Amino acid sequence: MKILRRGSIAAAGLLLLAASVAPAGAAQDDNDRMLYEARGTDSAQRTAIARSGADIWGTSDGVTTFSASAALAKSLQAKGIDVERVGDVEDLLAARNPDMATSADEFPAGDEGYHTYGELTEVLQRADSEHGDIASLSSAGSSYQGRALHLMKISDNVAQDEDEPEVLFTCNQHAREHLTTEMCLRIVERFTDEYGTDPTVTELVNTREIYVIPSVNPDGSEYDIEGGRYKGWRKNRQGYYGTDLNRNWGYKWGCCGGSSGSPYSDTYRGTSAFSAPETRAVASFVESRVVGGSQQIKAHIDFHTYSELVLWPYGYTYSDTTDTMSREEARRFQEVGRKLAASNGYTPQQSSDLYITDGSVNDWMWAEHGILSLTFEMYPASGGGIGGFYPPDERIEPETRRNDEAVDILLTEAGAQP
Known part of the structure; x- marks a missing residue:
């Protein structure tokens, strides 16, 4: 039977993808959030993307999908990562759910099968x-x-x-x-x-x-x-x-x-x-x-x-x-x-x-x-x-x-x- 390896937990107790405006001093404007694909990535390149501050969404067969600012994507390209823009995150979100839910605390229309x-x-x-x-x-x-x-x-x-x-x-x-x-x-x-x-x-x-x-x-x-x-x-x-x-x-x-x-x-x-x-x-x-x-x-x-x-x-x-x-x-x-x-x-x-x-x-x-x-x-x-x-x-x-x-x-x- 496996026994406890360590002691107790420490006592210590996105930039937004939404359209809301971040407080002054935010690292970048939400309106600059774009969706990108990087092709032919290996673990080291995906780690570089993650460490850059980009938000990795998914990866399959070497294609990594992530959101980032245009400036950040450009910096990744400069490091030799093959980056291709997919679209603006806000536009893509709006296209995914063009019809609002009938109630403000429900899933968007068409996705009512999900549970709040x-x-x-x-x-x-x-x-x-x-x-x-x-x-x-x-x-x-x-x-x-x-x-x-x-x-x-x-x-x-x-x-x-x-x-x-x-x-x-x-x-x-x-x-x-x-x-x-x-x-x-x-x-x-x-x-x-x-x-x-x-x-x-x-x-x-x-x-x-x-x-x-x-x-x-x-x-x-x-x-x-x-x-x-x-x-x-x-x-x-x-x-x-x-x-x-x-x-x-x-x-x-x-x-x-x-x-x-x-x-x-x-x-x-x-x-x-x-x-x-x-x-x-x-x-x-x-x-x-x-x-x-x-x-x-x-x-x-x-x-x-x-x-x-x-x-x-x-x-x-x-x-x-x-x-x-x-x-x-x-x-x-x-x-x-x-x-x-x-x-x-x-x-x-x-x-x-x-x-x-x-x-x-x-x-x-x-x-x-x-x-x-x-x-x-x-x-x-x-x-x-x-x-x-x-x-x-x-x-x-x-x-x-x-x-x-x-x-x-x-x-x-x-x-x-x-």
Whole structure:
């Protein structure tokens, strides 16, 4: 059984893609935000794009899509990166959702199949009410603006803390990645509605304790659809510019050029590790699962969009092995990652093969707690542009169902000896 590797979390507690005007002193004007593609990129070039302050949206087959100012794109061209302009971000956003929602707090017209925070809450409460014998709704804590970070536990003896492998699924760290919330909702509904009728579901619920946090960033998610139109917002709503939650985790925070210290950047890591209340709350929940010196959560997936990738630690270094990742442990990540990818058609790779990141959830989960933690970058694989973050709601069912087998595989692997 994997034991806790480190002590407790540190005590420390985008430039806007929207059309609003930034305060004086902002690094660049939002109206200068353009969408670009860089072709033939390798990991080093993608890291250079990320470190420049550009906001990488997705990558596939060497084509990296990112948003940046014209001046920044020109500087990347000067470094030998093949950059081609796709269009103005604001124009592309307007074209993606020309019709506003009928209500200011709903998804744009045509995308009503996605769940707002209020609708998400209702679905989770209904699952708790209708399946109270196997499902229990609570909260991991609160967001910056005070919204509950819903936490659903699913197990056959849900009121008991059984000696069973625990698995955590988290979604929506990045606000605009709404498809991920739907992924977590599918996990909740599948493992409650199909319990007792589907043999695989029943066996896993009977032998595991499953935890699901469908929205780690509810404030940002609600802001992204505020006014009935998408804004392309990534971060939380802490302060004017927000913090990138997936650069705010405590392991190797800000170490390696894989995040930004500028509040204007989409990868702003915050003032300190766990300075965002959302990451601090989820980390505290994970730490609460250390029982008798042993971490009960054995496996974890953090869902993102887009690029159709399965990623494993580490993101902060290109090295496969470190003082906290032995050759055998790295091999297990590779084997499990490839097995997961074979089930859904994604591409498996180490996180840093995409580009260097630091302060990420997967790195922290593994280094601090020995949790088999991976990231899924969901649909689409490429050519997403604006639509990569905002696929039509008709894609919700097939793209979430696509990961059913992968979810089952991870739940099974959680019971395997490391």
